[in-house]
């Protein structure tokens with residue numbers, strides 16, 4: 251098994267960023283930069299290069315500047331098509347493990363939540379038996395297999411069904 255790809259996404263790719271994190275891919279977003287920096291493209295290119303990340307962008311100009319260094323032009327506006335594109339080009343693979351590996355908000359790797367963290371989260375579901383809780387250290391946020399992640403999984407499963415050996419058309 252090879253190391254998973256790591257990514258840097260531009261500001262137009264918020265949904266894709268959350269999906270990639272959900273799938274466990276280390277994904278930095280341009281949102282970490284302060285707004286309105288006229289050098290933003292240059293900074294993004296530098297981060298991608300320094301950290302060995304694929305730069306994913308909807309911006310043709312940025313793509314042209316970075317294409318010799320692993321910038322990827324994302325063709326569609328629609329997140330599932332974007333995932334498909336990454337899958338077809340081999341940047342993400344079917345070895346992915348569904349869900350709850352990274353915080354979708356901040357990209358930090360989740361760890362199993364302690365009993366106390368589950369207890370103190372007022373928004374945790376009442377019935378806790380059989381649920382597997384994860385915790386983001388930075389956001390102090392509790393994750394569990396709930397509606398949100400199930401929805402994401404269902405949508406992803408549609409893309410990936412029957413695709414174990416064949417790439418998607």
Ligand SMILES: [Zn+2]
Pocket residue numbers: 353354355356357358386387388389390391
């Ligand atoms: Zn977080």
